[in-house]
Amino acid sequence: xxxxxxxxxxxxxxxxxxxxxxxxxxxxxxxxxxxxxxxxxxxxxxxxxxxxxxxxxxxxxxxxxxxxxxxxxxxxxxxxxxxxxxxxxxxxxxxxxxxxxxxxxxxxxxxxxxxxxxxxxxxxxxxxxxxxxxxxxxxxxxxxxxxxxxxxxxxxxxxxxxxxxxxxxxxxxxxxxxxxxxxxxxxxxxxxxxxxxxxxxxxxxxxxxxxxxxxxxxxxxxxxxxxxxxxxxxxxxxxxxxxxxxxxxxxxxxxxxxxxxxxxxxxxxxxxxxxxxxxxxxxxxxxxxxxxxxxxxxxxxxxxxxxxxxxxxxxxxxxxxxxxxxxxxxxxxxxxxxxxxxxxxxxxxxxxxxxxxxxxxxxxxxxxxxxxxxxxxxxxxxxxxxxxxxxxxxxxxxxxxxxxxxxxxxxxxxxxxxxxxxxxxxxxxxxxxxxxxxxxxxxxxxxxxxxxxxxxxxxxxxxxxxxxxxxxxxxxxxxxxxxxxxxxxxxxxxxxxxxxxxxxxxxxxxxxxxxxxxxxxxxxxxxxxxxxxxxxxxxxxxxxxxxxxxxxxxxxxxxxxxxxxxxxxxxxxxxxxxxxxxxxxxxxxxxxxxxxxxxxxxxxxxxxxxxxxxxxxxxxxxxxxxxxxxxxxxxxxxxxxxxxxxxxxxxxxxxxxxxxxxxxxxxxxxxxxxxxxxxxxxxxxxxxxxxxxxxxxxxxxxxxxxxxxxxxxxxxxxxxxxxxxxxxxxxxxxxxxxxxxxxxxxxxxxxxxxxxxxxxxxxxxxxxxxxxxxxxxxxxxxxxxxxxxxxxxxxxxxxxxxxxxxx
Numbered sequence: 053x054x055x056x057x058x059x060x061x062x063x064x065x066x067x068x069x070x071x072x073x074x075x076x077x078x079x080x081x082x083x084x085x086x087x088x089x090x091x092x093x094x095x096x097x098x099x100x101x102x103x104x105x106x107x108x109x110x111x112x113x114x115x116x117x118x119x120x121x122x123x124x125x126x127x128x129x130x131x132x133x134x135x136x137x138x139x140x141x142x143x144x145x146x147x148x149x150x151x152x153x154x155x156x157x158x159x160x161x162x163x164x165x166x167x168x169x170x171x172x173x174x175x176x177x178x179x180x181x182x183x184x185x186x187x188x189x190x191x192x193x194x195x196x197x198x199x200x201x202x203x204x205x206x207x208x209x210x211x212x213x214x215x216x217x218x219x220x221x222x223x224x225x226x227x228x229x230x231x232x233x234x235x236x237x238x239x240x241x242x243x244x245x246x247x248x249x250x251x252x253x254x255x256x257x258x259x260x261x262x263x264x265x266x267x268x269x270x271x272x273x274x275x276x277x278x279x280x281x282x283x284x285x286x287x288x289x290x291x292x293x294x295x296x297x298x299x300x301x302x303x304x305x306x307x308x309x310x311x312x313x314x315x316x317x318x319x320x321x322x323x324x325x326x327x328x329x330x331x332x333x334x335x336x337x338x339x340x341x342x343x344x345x346x347x348x349x350x351x352x353x354x355x356x357x358x359x360x361x362x363x364x365x366x367x368x369x370x371x372x373x374x375x376x377x378x379x380x381x382x383x384x385x386x387x388x389x390x391x392x393x394x395x396x397x398x399x400x401x402x403x404x405x406x407x408x409x410x411x412x413x414x415x416x417x418x419x420x421x422x423x424x425x426x427x428x429x430x431x432x433x434x435x436x437x438x439x440x441x442x443x444x445x446x447x448x449x450x451x452x453x454x455x456x457x458x459x460x461x462x463x464x465x466x467x468x469x470x471x472x473x474x475x476x477x478x479x480x481x482x483x484x485x486x487x488x489x490x491x492x493x494x495x496x497x498x499x500x501x502x503x504x505x506x507x508x509x510x511x512x513x514x515x516x517x518x519x520x521x522x523x524x525x526x527x528x529x530x531x532x533x534x535x536x537x538x539x540x541x542x543x544x545x546x547x548x549x550x551x552x553x554x555x556x557x558x559x560x561x562x563x564x565x566x567x568x569x570x571x572x573x574x575x576x577x578x579x580x581x582x583x584x585x586x587x588x589x590x591x592x593x594x595x596x597x598x599x600x601x602x603x604x605x606x607x608x609x610x611x612x613x614x615x616x617x618x619x620x621x622x623x624x625x626x627x628x629x630x631x632x633x634x635x636x637x638x639x640x641x642x643x644x645x646x647x648x649x650x651x652x653x654x655x656x657x658x659x660x661x662x663x664x665x666x667x668x669x670x671x672x673x674x675x676x677x678x679x680x681x682x683x684x685x686x687x688x689x690x691x692x693x694x695x696x697x698x699x700x701x702x703x704x705x706x707x708x709x710x711x712x713x714x715x716x717x718x719x720x721x722x723x724x725x726x727x728x729x730x731x732x733x734x735x736x737x738x739x740x741x742x743x744x745x746x747x748x749x750x751x752x753x754x755x756x757x758x759x760x761x762x763x764x765x766x767x768x769x770x771x772x773x774x775x776x777x778x779x780x781x782x783x784x785x786x787x788x789x790x791x792x793x794x795x796x797x798x799x800x801x802x803x804x805x806x807x808x809x810x811x812x813x814x815x816x817x818x819x820x821x822x823x824x825x826x827x828x829x830x831x832x833x834x835x836x837x838x839x840x841x842x843x844x845x846x847x848x849x850x851x852x853x854x855x856x857x858x859x
Contacts, residue, residue, distance in 0.1 A: 059362035062328050065369065066093035077126040077134060086335045089370075098123055298338045305331040306342060313348045321355045327363060332372055339371065349379050350386075381413045381464065388420055388471045394482045397475060398428040416468045419453045423475060436486045437497030443483050450476050494756045499714045500745035502738070502777070513551045514713070515705030516544070519696060520555025526694050527560060527633065527671050534664050534690045537675035539698030540834050541788075542738035542781055545675045548698060549635050553595050560671075561627060562595040563588040564635045572641040577651055578605065578612045585619060588634065600626055613659060624669050632670045634663070639674040643683050657689040664690070679832075699834070706735035710744055719748060724764040732771070734847045742778045743849070746770040775853055782853040788833050792818060792826035797835065800845060801854035808842040 061068070067090055070076040083091035098119045312326040319325070331338060332345060353360035360383075367376030384404050391397050401424035404417065423446060430442040454476065457469045490497060526535055539545050546566075553562050565571060565587035574580045585603040592598045601622040608615050623632070636642070646653050663670050672690075679695070680687045687693075701709065710726055711717070729747075733739040747770045751759050775782070786794060799817060800809050815823060827843075830836045837846050845851035 059359045063362040063366035065089045077130040302340050309342055313344050325352050327352050346379055400424040413464050416464045436490045440483050440486050447479050495752050496718045496748050498748040500741040514709045515701050516548050522696055524556050533692045533694045535673040536693050536695045538695050541677050543698045544737040545698050546637055559630050561630050561632050564591040566637050568638040568641045572645040578608045581612050581616045627669050634672050636674045639676045661689040700735040701737050706740055709740050718760055721762045725762045725767045728767045732849045739849050742774050746773040792821040793830050797854045801851045808844040811841050
């Protein structure tokens, strides 16, 4: 088996020089005129200090470096001799005298080398005017030597008197013309103007010469004027060499590129390609487009993706970046077309070449990236119902994107619209297949969601009408008090905030911001305000389809709080007659960030207080599992805060969640089974869903004849699995109380279900501990309750967990 070559060394801007002294010298000459980047990288590899800024002290260059000495020999000795030898052969072919050619060659070679040194120095000085560094002094000297050697050819043909000192100027102009070509959009117009002015001067001199009267000095004047005509003609020609040389070489390069393309088309997939010999990989100065380049690289990609990727990477880092981008986009399109299953779609995100922020195709690529990510999410769910729920949301979003693509004038829309259509059909067919499988197996779809907040798209959000009414009433209060949505962990605070729009009037625009996310993780106040604004913008768009004015990070850089306040002015204008409800979830995360010193307390909390007191269109609601009294710093900023407590579901809400969580729910319950779930959970929203989820899983394992009726025995059988599945929730209780509190919980749990323990017994049992503070914290966390001076667990399922932990 043959090993693959290292294509990164073939398609590179820093190729290795040929080890042969003569061939390597010719390679340097080629690089000077066609691959200046390769020549510069070669110098960088030999002696990096040659390419430092013009303030660099060149005395630090290691002139004894063997590779540097080799370079100097090639530039100052071998290249001039090789070029002179070529010039001699050419002149001999034209029939010139051998002795005169040799004598002239020696004279011109020495003079050319001397001139080359001057040209190199002049060029290195002039080059700093066109670039940001003082690099390529050796490039200027090397080019000067080559041009100096070529003067032998010119003088042999037209005579030295015709060029005299003008040759030095023309050489400098030619080198500058070659180098400026790499930035044609910036300098091309000036070169064209120079070219035509030069030709015009030459023409006017010719007209003057032809119309001037004959005189005694006619012959002298004629020779002198001839020099001027030649000089001014060449002035424009040499200074614009980088513009017209690619035009001359283009037809030959196009023919060559087409020949190797046709040869590769007829090759088998295992044979090496000739793509590396395409002119785009060895002529950097060619700015004209080649017809078959994209097709050529796509052909190679089908046979050897490694080589194609290396070629694309080369183009991306060259003036032909647009070609590389176009090929990458087409390769992505080809890959997306090949996705024939949901698994293929879910893997597409990791396989796409173009990122969302890259190039003009980013808008279209974003559609497929997001779709792929969302489809991958559905694989994380174990039930067909949850999978269908996710995929239906994906399908709705894809339908919207298809409508946008069909109306779009984007140049890539026609290419990607059929692919998006194909993906839609794949997802739609899979949803139907999941529904058929569920019906065929008579499985019960589980709509229950454990451990993550309920979103707008999930139908299972039930109840909380009383809390919604309380919040709306407080929002209408003229005193505009800030609100604290307080409740223990997993009581459904975030789910309520996500679905609060269902309970409030549509004139209230919800702006939900999760402070556990990027806002509190920002490194400074600028980052906090930027992420806060971004959360408000995204939430308003999602919850109310309201587009708020943008706020960039750059806008906040100089004066973050002033600019944020000015942005709020624009937001208020956008709100018109509506009211904004800024909902800050998990305020404890922000408090922790302030304690760590990432944000200034006065700045961050001060802007909240200012917003509450001076912006009537804004209402502020913070949510957390701690009271304001536990966070004293907040109490001084959120004056007259109104607490809205989120606790257990009402009994009728819990019954609905158990028996009718969604429309046409297949599972039916015996009355005793429902009562037992209520007893075990005390209508705790998380624990109700936990028990019901495990119950559905248990029933799906039973025979279809008894599968769709839940009994009391089924509920009891589901308890161990529920304790196991909810272990993270139960274990987190250990982090909410102190050591004495945990000992108290285990002590009460050991007494059994419905057991109560008197205060006297508790005091005796824990007399040598911090009993009072521990009991106060347990009551505050709603883990236990007092009934006639006796204490018991509030929730039986939590007692079961601590009873189990005693074993």
